[in-house]
Amino acid sequence: xxxxxxxxxxxxxxxxxxxxxxxxxxxxxxxxxxxxxxxxxxxxxxxxxxxxxxxxxxxxxxxxxxxxxxxxxx
Numbered sequence: 001x002x003x004x005x006x007x008x009x010x011x012x013x014x015x016x017x018x019x020x021x022x023x024x025x026x027x028x029x030x031x032x033x034x035x036x037x038x039x040x041x042x043x044x045x046x047x048x049x050x051x052x053x054x055x056x057x058x059x060x061x062x063x064x065x066x067x068x069x070x071x072x073x074x
Contacts, residue, residue: 004042
């Protein structure tokens, strides 16, 4: 699973562009964040958890953690 590919799929599925998401991240982080920054982060696989949360929020998704049902280490 490549997080960058998953983000790109979500953007396509929800009719968002990298430019739109970069603008949303910039507003939420209250600092400059360009489409070039986002593109480079996706290329390098260096999107932060906070940036990922912002992207998911804009697309109306959430991160959900749940325990595995098998192969638990005790």
